[in-house]
Each structure stands twice: as C-alpha cells, then as structure tokens.
Amino acid sequence: MESTFEVLADRRRRQILEFLREGELPAGELVGRLGLSQPTVSKHLKVLREAGLVEVRRDAQRRWYRLRPGPLAEIDAWLAPFREMWGDSLDRLERRLDALPDDT
Template sequence: MTGIFLSGHIRCVPTRDVFSVIADPTRRQILDLLCQREMAVSELVETLGLAQPNVSKHLRTLGDADLVHVRIDGPRRHYRLHPERLRDLDEWLMPYRRMWAGRLDALERHLDQLDDELDNHLED
C-alpha cells in the first residue's frame, strides 16, 4: 500500500490504486455523472453508450477502490459517488494547486505589465 504524506504524517490511502482507477477516461466520466446524482446502471449504460457488461466492469473497479457505493433496489443497482477517497486525493494535490496558482498570478502580473508598456508605447 502506498501512502500520501500530509501535514507531517502518512495517510494510509492506496494512492496507486486511486490513480490507476481514475486514469481511465470512462471511469472519470462515470464519476462526473455520479457527482451530479445517483444513477442506475441502466441510466449509465444509456448515457455512456456502452454495453452493460463494460459499464458494470468499470463500476466494479470504482467500487473496489471505494469511490462509489451501490444501493440495491430489487433487480436494479443504483450507484452514487463516495467522495471521501477523492477528498484525500484533493488534499494531496493542494500544494501543487497552490504552486500553479502562484505561477499563474505571476504570469498575469507580467502580462499586465507588458500590456501597460504596450499602451504607453502606442500613446507616444
């Protein structure tokens, strides 16, 4: 099991598993859909335009990674997002987000300065 280093301690979150699970674009699309609301497998099949066995395989992978929960209602299975695992990932990404925000702020200041210099040059 790989851990995530947060605030001076190791969180026992199987990051490799989460990363490999969300690396698949279809699984990310399923997560995006489930972020909006709980959905039955049949709804996901229709929305994604994939065969039911393929959707079920992706849902099983997401469930094994504890990213979705299932509610059984008779013959139907309804899936919903289990965001806690994504929260751990979000916390791990926070320093990188701050780094990029700082760089983008610096770029914006630089572009504003260039724009001001261009305006001054055109006024002359």
Template sequence: MPLPFDVLAEPTRRRILDLLLERPRLVGELTEQLGLSQPGTSKHLRVLREAGLVRVRAEAQRRWYELCPEPLREVDAWLTPYRSLWGAGLDALERHLDAMPDETEEPR
C-alpha cells in the same frame, strides 16, 4: 484494492464519476449515457466499487450506484501543493489581460 489514482487514470471511469456527481444512477442509465455495453459498464463500476469510489444501494430489483467522495480526498490532498502553480499562472494571465487595451473603446 486498487488505488484511486490508478482507477481515475481511465477516462470512462472519470466519466462515470462525473455522471454520479449529478445524482445516483442505475446501470442501464450509465450504459446509455456512456454508449457502452452493459457488461462493459459493469466492469468499470466493479473497479470503482473496489476502489471505494462508488457504492451500490439495492432497491428491490434495482441497483443504484452513487458516488463515495471520501477516497477523492486523498487525490485532493495530493493536488493541494500544485494549486499554487495554477493560481500563479491565472494571476499572470489576469495581469496580462488587464494591461491589454480595451478593444471596445472608440479611438480618439
């Protein structure tokens, strides 16, 4: 079974997850949104399914794909220690912007 990190390295698969974050979708809709062939989209969906990142729900002849957020917790847990680095950088940017003169003020 592929690991979430390996699967997420591919930009098209991240785009599929972005689309599924909005709502469940049919293969045809994903194909249209991605600009890929149906077999190409299906291959990406298979990899995402094998990694546990998406699940398929059959409804008559239709196959709905939906996001499974559980494996993303592993990615989130790995990123947690790095968030302090981003926070520090954003705090420094905020201090810098606060120290800059306000360009909207009229000169005296």
C-alpha cells in the same frame, strides 16, 4: 487493488463519476449514457466500488450507484501544493504584465 489514480486514468470511469455527480443512478441508466454493453459498465463499476469511489444500493432488481467523495478529497489534498505552485506562477506573471507600459 488499483490506486485511485490508476482507477481514474480510465476515461470511461471518469465519465461514470461525472454522471454520478448529478446524483444516484441505476446501472441501466449508466449503460445507456455511456453507450457500452452492460457487462463492460459492470466491470467499470466494480473497479470504482473496490476503489471506494462509488457505492451501490439494491432496490429489488435494480442497483443504484452513487458517488463517494472521500477518495476524491484525498486526491484534492494531494493536488493542493501543485495548485499553490500554479497560483504563485500566475501571480508572478500578473505582476510582470502589470509592470509593462500601457500601449494607449
């Protein structure tokens, strides 16, 4: 099974997740929005399902997909130290800029 990072490396899969942020969508709606063939979208959805990023609900003939935020929270936690590092760098830059004389 691919890692969450490998799954999210694909632009189309990220697009699917962005669409699903709005709420649950049927597979056919995702096909239309992406402008891809149904088999191609199905393959992407399968990878996202196997990674735990989406889940599917069957309603008669339709399959509805929704976002599962759990794995994304794991990525967010992994990124937290990097955000802190960037924040520290920006704070140092702000202090440096504040120390420069005003040109008024």
